[in-house]
Amino acid sequence: MTERLAPRDYDETEIAGGLATLPCVARALFACACAERLMAAFRWFCNMTGGASYKVVREALDSAWSPNDADPAAGERDIAALVPGDKEGELPLGSAVAQNAVASVAYALQARRTGDVQTAVWAARQLYEAADAVVQQGAAVQTYVEDIDQEPPVQLMVRGVYAALDAVGSVTSADLLASAWQDGEVFLGFVSGSASQLSS
Amino acid sequence: MRQPRQLVNRVNHVGAGEPRVDELQGALDPIAQNSRTSAVLSTEEGTGILASGARDLSPAQRALANEGDILARSPGAHAEITALEAAEKAGLTPSEIAVSRPMCLECHAAMEALCGVINDDLLGAYWP
Numbered sequence: 001m002t003e004r005l006a007p008r009d010y011d012e013t014e015i016a017g018g019l020a021t022l023p024c025v026a027r028a029l030f031a032c033a034c035a036e037r038l039m040a041a042f043r044w045f046c047n048m049t050g051g052a053s054y055k056v057v058r059e060a061l062d063s064a065w066s067p068n069d070a071d072p073a074a075g076e077r078d079i080a081a082l083v084p085g086d087k088e089g090e091l092p093l094g095s096a097v098a099q100n101a102v103a104s105v106a107y108a109l110q111a112r113r114t115g116d117v118q119t120a121v122w123a124a125r126q127l128y129e130a131a132d133a134v135v136q137q138g139a140a141v142q143t144y145v146e147d148i149d150q151e152p153p154v155q156l157m158v159r160g161v162y163a164a165l166d167a168v169g170s171v172t173s174a175d176l177l178a179s180a181w182q183d184g185e186v187f188l189g190f191v192s193g194s195a196s197q198l199s200s
Numbered sequence: 201m202r203q204p205r206q207l208v209n210r211v212n213h214v215g216a217g218e219p220r221v222d223e224l225q226g227a228l229d230p231i232a233q234n235s236r237t238s239a240v241l242s243t244e245e246g247t248g249i250l251a252s253g254a255r256d257l258s259p260a261q262r263a264l265a266n267e268g269d270i271l272a273r274s275p276g277a278h279a280e281i282t283a284l285e286a287a288e289k290a291g292l293t294p295s296e297i298a299v300s301r302p303m304c305l306e307c308h309a310a311m312e313a314l315c316g317v318i319n320d321d322l323l324g325a326y327w328p
């Protein structure tokens with residue numbers, strides 16, 4: 001697998017252009033690789049909050065990884081309905097990442113069904129937003145960290161998006177999954193570390 | 201003829217913030233559009249304040265800011281409250297607010313406490 005090691009800016013036009021050259025099944029696998037990178041953080045979030053949705057979301061992503069699975073455990077609308085809204089009261093720490101994790105799985109399911117380029121790009125966007133949310137947890141109220149592309153969580157996720165894009169046409173889904181799983185565990189370190197800093 | 205205050209309250213005031221809030225909400229992916237709320241608060245001083253609820257503005261939304269706009273941020277708070285807090289912090293006077301989803305009772309009360317007039321559709325308020 002060829003990984004781009006130099007830091008890159010997140011560019012959805014470039015990602016869409018790359019996806020457009022790939023067959024539909026590869027676009028779906030790319031979306032799965034994106035979603036997988038948020039699953040460790042989502043598992044951590046569900047353990048922290050007692051949320052019961054991890055199992056159903058995990059099973060949905062597993063079915064999206066399996067192109068021969070004719071009957072996915074849950075449809076994309078079922079999964080999208082699990083995304084917590086911001087009108088449901090104050091959301092606990094890590095909930096922004098959880099929102100992105102669940103949305104990315106919904107987009108992975110949709111990409112598997114449709115092979116749509118934009119749907120796969122939306123799956124990738126969840127990584128960028130989740131990393132941004134982790135970075136912004138360190139900002140003072142009413143301010144934002146401006147140059148997020150230089151921040152390690154964002155660099156990790158952007159590198160992961162492009163690594164998946166480069167690899168998806170040439171490696172097995174098992175290799176894509178393994179790489180995404182590793183990135184997800186590293187990202188979990190950022191999420192849980194950020195949470196412990198805020199609570200101490 | 202001037203309308204009685206009660207009738208003024210019954211109309212939907214459409215201001216400059218409405219197209220901007222549509223643009224702000226439209227910068228989100230479809231699932232996020234259904235789960236997040238965006239707000240644009242205009243002020244008498246001419247400064248625009250952009251806000252989103254709970255998790256605050258996404259990178260794509262922040263990229264829509266015009267020069268001089270304030271990007272509001274108040275983790276966990278609703279978009280409307282986040283925008284009002286930013287105005288207060290900057291010493292600005294609210295003139296109108298447009299939101300992408302109907303205001304909840306809590307935000308409704310916060311607007312009225314500041315003498316804001318709520319639109320019938322709950323998608324905005326203005327300060328006469």
